[in-house]
Amino acid sequence: xxxxxxxxxxxxxxxxxxxxxxxxxxxxxxxxxxxxxxxxxxxxxxxxxxxxxxxxxxxxxxxxxxxxxxxxxxxxxxxxxxxxxxxxxxxxxxxxxxxxxxxxxxxxxxxxxxxxxxxxxxxxxxxxxxxxxxxxxxxxxxxxxxxxxxxxxxxxxxxxxxxxxxxxxxxxxxxxxxxxxxxxxxxxxxxxxxxxxxxxxxxxxxxxxxxxxxxxxxxxxxxxxxxxxxxxxxxxxxxxxxxxxxxxxxxxxxxxxxxxxxxxxxxxxxxxxxxxxxxxxxxxxxxxxxxxxxxxxxxxxxxxxxxxxxxxxxxxxxxxxxxxxxxxxxxxxxxxxxxxxxxxxxxxxxxxxxxxxxxxxxxxxxx
Amino acid sequence: xxxxxxxxxxxxxxxxxxxxxxxxxxxxxxxxxxxxxxxxxxxxxxxxxxxxxxxxxxxxxxxxxxxxxxxxxxxxxxxxxxxxxxxxxxxxxxxxxxxxxxxxxxxxxxxxxxxxxxxxxxxxxxxxxxxxxxxxxxxxxxxxxxxxxxxxxxxxxxxxxxxxxxxxxxxxxxxxxxxxxxxxxxxxxxxxxxxxxxxxxxxxxxxxxxxxxxxxxxxxxxxxxxxxxxxxxxxxxxxxxxxxxxxxxxxxxxxxxxxxxxxxxxxxxxxxxxxxxxxxxxxxxxxxxxxxxxxxxxxxxxx
Numbered sequence: 001x002x003x004x005x006x007x008x009x010x011x012x013x014x015x016x017x018x019x020x021x022x023x024x025x026x027x028x029x030x031x032x033x034x035x036x037x038x039x040x041x042x043x044x045x046x047x048x049x050x051x052x053x054x055x056x057x058x059x060x061x062x063x064x065x066x067x068x069x070x071x072x073x074x075x076x077x078x079x080x081x082x083x084x085x086x087x088x089x090x091x092x093x094x095x096x097x098x099x100x101x102x103x104x105x106x107x108x109x110x111x112x113x114x115x116x117x118x119x120x121x122x123x124x125x126x127x128x129x130x131x132x133x134x135x136x137x138x139x140x141x142x143x144x145x146x147x148x149x150x151x152x153x154x155x156x157x158x159x160x161x162x163x164x165x166x167x168x169x170x171x172x173x174x175x176x177x178x179x180x181x182x183x184x185x186x187x188x189x190x191x192x193x194x195x196x197x198x199x200x201x202x203x204x205x206x207x208x209x210x211x212x213x214x215x216x217x218x219x220x221x222x223x224x225x226x227x228x229x230x231x232x233x234x235x236x237x238x239x240x241x242x243x244x245x246x247x248x249x250x251x252x253x254x255x256x257x258x259x260x261x262x263x264x265x266x267x268x269x270x271x272x273x274x275x276x277x278x279x280x281x282x283x284x285x286x287x288x289x290x291x292x293x294x295x296x297x298x299x300x301x302x303x304x305x306x307x308x309x310x311x312x313x314x315x316x317x318x319x320x321x322x323x324x325x326x327x328x329x330x331x332x333x334x335x336x337x338x339x340x341x342x343x344x345x346x347x348x349x350x351x352x353x354x355x356x357x358x359x360x361x362x363x364x365x366x367x
Numbered sequence: 368x369x370x371x372x373x374x375x376x377x378x379x380x381x382x383x384x385x386x387x388x389x390x391x392x393x394x395x396x397x398x399x400x401x402x403x404x405x406x407x408x409x410x411x412x413x414x415x416x417x418x419x420x421x422x423x424x425x426x427x428x429x430x431x432x433x434x435x436x437x438x439x440x441x442x443x444x445x446x447x448x449x450x451x452x453x454x455x456x457x458x459x460x461x462x463x464x465x466x467x468x469x470x471x472x473x474x475x476x477x478x479x480x481x482x483x484x485x486x487x488x489x490x491x492x493x494x495x496x497x498x499x500x501x502x503x504x505x506x507x508x509x510x511x512x513x514x515x516x517x518x519x520x521x522x523x524x525x526x527x528x529x530x531x532x533x534x535x536x537x538x539x540x541x542x543x544x545x546x547x548x549x550x551x552x553x554x555x556x557x558x559x560x561x562x563x564x565x566x567x568x569x570x571x572x573x574x575x576x577x578x579x580x581x582x583x584x585x586x587x588x589x590x591x592x593x594x595x596x597x598x599x600x601x602x603x604x605x606x607x608x609x610x611x612x613x614x615x616x617x618x619x620x621x622x623x624x625x626x627x628x629x630x631x632x633x634x635x636x637x638x639x640x641x642x643x644x645x646x647x648x649x650x651x652x653x654x655x656x657x658x659x660x661x662x663x664x665x666x667x668x669x670x
Contacts, residue, residue, distance in 0.1 A: 071631030080635060094421060096636040163517060170604030170624075172419075172632025195420035198632040199606070199639075206521050206618050207604025209628065216489075221519065 035063040037318050041075020041088030044174045044229060045296045047336050048110055049088065052329050056321055063317050072174050073198060076101075079299050082307050085318055087299035090174020091198065092276035103302040105272040105352050108295035109325055111262055111281075111339040113230040113253040114178050115240035115292070119218050120145070120160065126252065128153045130244040131186030131283065131291060137164055137225065138183065139190060140204035145223060153244075160223065167217050167226030170207030172199035178294040179227045182282040186291075227292075230258070231337025245291045246283055253290045258339040261289040266344030272352025273302055295345075298322065305359045315358040322353050323364065392651070400645035403638045411645065417607040419629070419639040426642035430610035432649060434523065434619040437612045438598060439591040441527025442534055446591075447584050449531070450539035457539075458546040459568055470543070477536030485600035488529040493520035493601055496528060501616055516614035519603065524615040526602035530594055534587035541586055545579030546572050578664050585661030593654050599624035622650040 039049070046069035053065035070078075072089040079087030080101045092106055116129055133149050136142040142149060146161040169176045177198045184191040194200050208214045211232040218226045218238070230253050233240055242250040251257050261284035270276055281293040300322065301307065304315040326349040330340040341349070354364045404411055407426055414427030453473065457466050497520035508514045516522070549572045557567045573580070603618025610619045620628075626643050633639040 073632035073634055077635035094634075094636070096421075097634070100636060165519065170599070171628040172630075174632075195418075195423055197420040198634070199419050199629050201416065201418040201420070201607040202605065202609060204609060205605070206519060207606070207620075207628070209599060209604070213600075217521075220490075220494075 034061075035314050035317055036066050037063060037086070037314065037321065038066050038068075038084045039075075039086040039088060039298075040068040040070050040078045040084045041299075042072045042090050042174055042296055043069040044072075044090050044112060045088055045110060045338075047231070048333065048338055051332050051336060052321075052325055055329075055332065056324060059324070060317065060320070063321070065321065071172065072177075073172060076299070079104075082301075085300075085304075085307060085310070085314075086322075088296065089299060090294065090296050091177045092279055092295075092297060093299070094277050095275070098275055098277070101299070101301075103273070103306070105300050105302050105355060106276040107272060107298040107300065107322060107326065107349050107352055108341065108345055109298045109349075110296050110330075110333055111258055111293060111341060112174075112178070112296055113258045113290055113293045113339065114175055114182070114227050115230050115233045115238075115253055116225060116243065117215070117218050117228055117233060117238045117240045118225040119222055121222055123157060123159075125157055126239065127157060127241050128244065128250045129241045131182060134243075135183045135187035135190045138166060138168070138203070138205065139187075139193070140166075162223040165221050165224035166205030167214055167221070167224050168202050168205050168207055169211075169214060169227075170209045174198060174294075174296065175211065175227065175229050176200065178282065178292060181280055181294070182292045185280070185283045229337075230339075234337045243291050245289050246285050247287045247289070249287060251288055251290050253292075255334060255339045257288045257290040258293050259342050260284075260286045261291070261293040262295070263342035263344050264289060266342065266348070269345070269348055272348065273355055298325070300356060302355055303357050303360070304363075305357075310358070312358050315356075316363050319353060319356050319363040322356075323350075326350070326353070396644055396648040396651065399641050400648050401641075403641040403645050406638055407642075411642070412649075415608050415611055417610075417642075419633065419637060419642075421634070421637060424638055426638065426645075428622065428625075428642070428646050428649060430607070430612070431620050431622045431625045431646060433612050434526075434602070434610060435592055435621040435623070435650070435653065437523050437619075438526040438530055438602070438621055439588055441524065442530035442591040443584060443588055444531075445528060446531035446534045446587060447538055450535045450583075450587070451542055451580070453535070453539040454542035454546055455568065455572075457543050459564070459572070470540070473536050473539055476532075477540075481533065481594060482596045482600075484529055484533055485597035488525065488597055488601040492529065493525055496520055496525050500524070505616065512613070513615050516616040518616040519618070521601055521603035521618055522614075522616045523602065523612055523619050526598045526619075526621070529597050529601055530591045533594060533597060534590050537590055538583050538587035541583035542580055545576040545583065548579070549575045578667055582661045582664040585657055585664065589654055589657045589661060592657060593623060593650065595621075595623040595627050599627055604628060622646045622653075626650075 049067045053067060056065065072091060075087040076089055076097060078084045093101060093104060116134060130153060133142060143163060144161060145159045145164055151159050177196060180196040180200050184196045208217045211228045214226045214228050215232060215236055215238060218224050242252045244250050261281050264286040265281055265284050269279060281295060283291045304310050326346055333340045354362060356363055403426055411426055411428065413429055415430045416425040416427050418425045457469060497518055501518035501520065504514045505518050553571045553575060554567050557571050598621055602620060602624060604620050605618040606620065612619055626646055630643050633643060
């Protein structure tokens with residue numbers, strides 16, 4: 001066999017390297033004509049933000065919103081490191097995080113609700129639950145569907161004498177944060193024993209990965225109960241419970257009931273640049289307010305020039321995009337299973353977006 | 368510089384990259400783990416509380432370490448005899464054509480991505496285990512502690528069994544290769560003194576290649592220890608005290624599934640990410656020990 005030396009192969013190697021070089025140059029030159037704004041965080045709002053980014057492209061073709069749904073925790077990490085231009089989180093920053101992310105502005109961009117879904121064969125009615133009962137089920141203190149505390153909430157429904165299979169999210173998630181926030185609010189034992197967080201130490205139950213994991217476990221396992229976000233429950237036609245609110249009424253998470261939870265608390269909300277750590281929409285007042293509701297937040301820095309690679313044009317574009325999200329953008333929420341912000345919250349957001357500056361100069365006009 | 372030297376330098380550089388990578392990974396893992404060990408002390412390794420909630424932070428990886436050991440043990444216990452049978456059949460009993468196609472099939476099993484095993488485990492295999500293994504065992508032997516928990520099909524047993532299936536390709540193909548290396552003289556010698564096929568297999572093939580087979584088992588164990596996705600989908604993902612392996616039918620978690628589940632949302636200003644990286648360090652150590660053991664035994668056999 002004839003031996004081929006490297007020298008003979010050299011032309012093809014050179015051609016190959018040249019192609020790679022041309023491609024690399026193409027990648028470097030490309031963004032100078034279109035602006036890329038990078039965001040990362042919550043998986044919960046990913047469908048909404050990606051819809052926004054494609055719709056906004058039609059309005060301003062010169063910019064691309066690149067959003068990576070790596071989870072709220074990861075989003076906060078990249079936001080603190082100033083790797084991304086905005087972060088998205090289902091939970092507000094806590095005290096420690098506020099200290100390292102100085103000058104952060106919270107912009108609640110949509111509303112979500114968490115529903116209690118269950119698998120009770122032969123029961124086609126919506127069952128009633130209270131926060132105290134849900135907490136005791138998840139603490140492992142109520143173990144059977146025929147428990148007196150469940151049956152007395154559901155007169156007229158014959159509850160099966162079966163063990164309750166408790167299902168929770170396995171991975172850290174904003175949905176878990178909202179759910180445990182609610183349980184901590186309504187049950188002191190839960191608050192002291194477990195607390196609230198994106199992942200907690202579950203006293204009992206099975207963990208499933210993702211909303212789709214929880215939903216398919218509920219579908220597969222008889223006599224199970226689990227929590228999933230409203231948008232997912234709507235898309236998959238899951239049955240979910242009516243939950244008793246502060247007013248004493250059993251309510252289902254209809255969009256109006258979710259909205260009411262937010263609008264009733266709007267007056268007590270902080271300004272955009274203040275701490276949102278204690279903001280919580282769970283167990284909100286209001287006759288029809290659904291009790292397990294939360295904001296999802298976009299995080300931006302008040303002074304955008306702190307970000308590497310930021311310039312005035314890019315800063316202006318980002319601010320315009322945020323303004324659009326909290327106004328026209330809200331029209332896309334309902335069809336995707338999210339709940340539009342009530343006008344009171346939009347007004348707070350307008351004020352927050354006006355605070356955003358580049359080198360000390362406000363970016364929104366005087367409108 | 369001639370071609371030889373160029374090629375030598377190039378391959379030297381590439382080879383050292385792999386060493387460098389391992390060293391860098393170790394350095395970073397240790398660096399990230401130190402804060403949580405400083406905070407928790409030795410408790411990090413021997414307690415089972417796992418609470419990432421701000422103000423209540425406690426981290427102990429004992430349940431996940433035990434979970435990893437238990438599922439890998441089940442995998443080896445169930446997977447190895449099956450793989451061994453496959454390898455014996457292929458080398459000693461089957462004809463050439465059958466052997467060719469069966470070997471391809473088994474190698475194809477190794478090419479299935481682990482998430483596919485996980486999905487199949489979650490939707491199909493889990494129900495099979497639940498109805499035909501767990502429920503009967505629980506009904507008849509429920510008094511014995513390892514069968515006492517109410518079966519759901521999402522537990523250590525399911526995790527271990529799915530791993531057993533996943534290690535079959537590697538264990539059986541390595542075993543097959545070492546069995547094929549048994550010299551014909553040895554087999555013929557046993558036949559010559561009046562032995563039958565059973566004697567040839569037991570006193571010839573197996574005795575001659577026992578180190579190689581042990582190496583194959585350890586390679587399978589190495590795969591079982593590090594496997595993530597498939598296990599995570601069927602093991603039930605409990606945390607804390609709740610994840611201690613009290614029964615074969617209780618939900619738990621392995622080190623790798625814990626990391627995969629919690630890392631994305633871990634609060635960057637807490638010790639949670641550090642505790643998870645620490646779990647990774649322990650996992651890496653386990654994998655290194657098992658793999659080095661396997662290599663050492665296989666090499667000894669080759670000489």
